[in-house]
Each structure stands twice: as structure tokens, then as C-alpha cells.
Amino acid sequence: MLRTLLAKLNTPAVRKDKARQLDLYCQIGDLYRTKLHNLQSALQYYQNMLECSQELSENTKQAKAYSRLGLTCDMLGLQQEAYANHERALAIYRVETSNEIDICIAYKNLASSLALSDQVSDAKTNYETALAVAMETGNKTEQMDIYCKLGDLHREQLHEPQVSHKYYTEMLALARDLGRKDREGLAYNRLGLACDDMQDYEAALGQFQKYLKMSEESGNKTAQITAHQNIVGSYKALGKLDLARYHYQSALTLAMEIGNKTKQMDIYCMLGDLHREQLHEPQVSHKYYTEMLALARDLGRKDRERIAYNRLGLACKDMQDYEAALEWHQKHLKMSQESGDKTEQIAAHQNIAVSYKALGKLDLARSHYQSAMDIAMATGNKHQQENIAENLAKL
Numbered sequence: 001m002l003r004t005l006l007a008k009l010n011t012p013a014v015r016k017d018k019a020r021q022l023d024l025y026c027q028i029g030d031l032y033r034t035k036l037h038n039l040q041s042a043l044q045y046y047q048n049m050l051e052c053s054q055e056l057s058e059n060t061k062q063a064k065a066y067s068r069l070g071l072t073c074d075m076l077g078l079q080q081e082a083y084a085n086h087e088r089a090l091a092i093y094r095v096e097t098s099n100e101i102d103i104c105i106a107y108k109n110l111a112s113s114l115a116l117s118d119q120v121s122d123a124k125t126n127y128e129t130a131l132a133v134a135m136e137t138g139n140k141t142e143q144m145d146i147y148c149k150l151g152d153l154h155r156e157q158l159h160e161p162q163v164s165h166k167y168y169t170e171m172l173a174l175a176r177d178l179g180r181k182d183r184e185g186l187a188y189n190r191l192g193l194a195c196d197d198m199q200d201y202e203a204a205l206g207q208f209q210k211y212l213k214m215s216e217e218s219g220n221k222t223a224q225i226t227a228h229q230n231i232v233g234s235y236k237a238l239g240k241l242d243l244a245r246y247h248y249q250s251a252l253t254l255a256m257e258i259g260n261k262t263k264q265m266d267i268y269c270m271l272g273d274l275h276r277e278q279l280h281e282p283q284v285s286h287k288y289y290t291e292m293l294a295l296a297r298d299l300g301r302k303d304r305e306r307i308a309y310n311r312l313g314l315a316c317k318d319m320q321d322y323e324a325a326l327e328w329h330q331k332h333l334k335m336s337q338e339s340g341d342k343t344e345q346i347a348a349h350q351n352i353a354v355s356y357k358a359l360g361k362l363d364l365a366r367s368h369y370q371s372a373m374d375i376a377m378a379t380g381n382k383h384q385q386e387n388i389a390e391n392l393a394k395l
Helices: 002-009 018-035 037-058 059-076 079-096 099-118 122-134 139-156 163-176 181-197 201-218 221-237 242-257 261-278 281-299 304-317 320-341 342-358 363-381 382-393
Strands: none
Touching: 002 018, 018 037, 018 059, 037 059, 037 242, 059 079, 079 099, 099 122, 099 139, 139 163, 139 181, 163 181, 181 201, 181 221, 201 221, 221 242, 221 261, 242 261, 242 320, 261 281, 261 304, 281 304, 304 320, 304 342, 304 363, 342 363, 342 382, 363 382
16 A cells, blocks of 8 residues: 555656645555554655645645644654644634534644643643534534543543543443444443542443443454453452452453463563462462563563563562562662663662561661662652661661
């Protein structure tokens, strides 16, 4: 597909035709952004698209280019550029077009960009404006999407799960009305998350189970994994650990079926935590953490490799194998120093100190607690300083 589009772009006829160039720049940019996930290339083609539209004095095409540049900048974390591009698109659409859908989407995109840069109040205002436009024109698809985004804003950034629950309920009603099974399933998931935030774990469980059922009916295994993991959270909160373990295992089986090693790695970590922290079975947790470590190395995920070393050390400590625990925590410390993560370094030094204390090597334990204290003081971490001081006093 990409080769075909690039070949067309380089034909003599297209090189003489700015309008055709503009269309191809747009298609190629979309391909890079949505399919190939090469955002820098997408940005370049959208910039070419913008320049073509300016040469042609096509204002609505300029707005289209600005909108795509904004979306790409959002994905790249370039929030100032994203915001500026979305504002330019909206300004053009408000003057040049009577197409209310374009205006609605421009407000929505601007709101999403503001939300990403934590300008929550302005994001809320623009989402509400987009919703008003969608309702005036009877555009139920856009209403449904904006209800979801408003729900997310209130749940994730404003920490108002009751308000988000109302928006998700509106989203669900429209999804059913439009026969959009995919969005209906998503609404169940979001409602479950809102109920979870309200600590209504029974209600959350019911919503997640509906999401799982719809995901199974559609055959979407990635969604099924998410549903199983969310169900685990509800069962853990309700103290039903055997059911939590069952759903983790179901999620792991699905991740293995679709070859998603990242998901497998994360689930091995969560299964290990469940067996170590709540089921008090460190030997079992050690096996899961070992699987996690193997996948982290295979995927080149240094961040997850560090976590695996930490978890293996904690499992060995729980098994009272302090020599092995010490070795794992030393590996964790080395990788944390290489990455420059000060918080992990503090944790590693403290865990090493615990191992040395258990082995009767109090001077070494004291040395590592002091190293942890030095880092905590340098980073201004008062909570850790108090915790470390307390541990030092017990030596």
C-alpha cells in the first residue's frame, strides 16, 4: 500500500498537480500514523499536505492538515504544538464551513489535547461545547464518543467517579441505540472502572463480567484479557482469591494464544504478586517471577527486568533464603544505578540492608541504609527518610 502511494506521488502527472499531491500526502500520513505507527514520517507528510493546501488557498484542506498535525503532535507528546494546531483547525472550521461535524470534532480534538497537558478545566469546557454541537445536529455517534471522553476526564483527572458513571451510562444507552456492540462493551468496561473507583466492587464485577461476555462473543481476545484482569481486581477486593487466580490464568492463556509476550510478562508479575502477597506462597511466586524475567530479557525490557530482580529477591526473602535474596537485590541495585532511577535505588539499598541484617552482617546493613538515606535526602523524599531512619534505629 505504502509503495503504491509513494510511486503515485512520484509520477510526472502528480508532480504537476498540487491537488493530487495534497490528497496523497494525506493518505500517506494517515498510513504512517494509524497503521505503521511511524509518527515522525506522518508529521512530515502532514506538513507537506499543509504546504500544498496553503499554495492552493484551500482553507478547509488547511484545517484538515492542522487537525492531523495536532493529532500526531499529541501522540508524540508535543503538547504546545498540538494545541496550536488544533486551535488553527477550529478557527478555520468556524469561519469556513457549515459542516457541524467538522466543528464538533475540532472542539473534541482541542479538548483531548488540553486534557493531555492537564488543562482539565479548559478540556471540560471544550468537550461540553463539542457535545452541545453534536446534540444540536443529532449526531449520536459523536455524542457517544464525547460522553466516553467526558467520563474518562472526570474519572482519571478530576477524580469524580460518580460523575463519570453518569456519562458512561449515557454512552451505553447510545451504543445500544446505535447497535454498536464494540462501544457497548467499552461502556461496560468503563462503568466497571467507575464502580471500582467508588469501591462498589460487586457492581464493578457485574460490569466487567458483561464486558467479558461481549468480548467473547466478538472474539476479541485482547479485550478478553483486559476483562479478565479487571475481574481479578474486583475479586481481590472482595477477598475471593481463588477466583482471582482463575481469571489471571485465563488472561495468561489468552495472551499465550495470541503471542502477546508483553501481556504474558505483566500477568506473570501479577500472578507472582498474588501468590506472594495474598496467598503467601513464595515458592509459587518465584516461578512466576522467573518466567517474567525470561520474557523481560527476551523483549529487551530493562525496566521490567529490574522489577523482576526486585520481586525475585522479595520471594527469596519470604522463603528465608537470604543469600539468594541478596544476590537478586544487588542485581536490582546495579540496573537501577544504570538507569538513574533514584526511587528504585532507595528500594534496592533497603532490601539489601534487610538481607544483610538477616545474615547478621549489621555493618553492611547499616551502610546500605545510609546509602538509601543519602539518596532520599538528595531527592527530598521525606517519607523515605523517616522510614529509613526508623530502620536504622532498629539495628
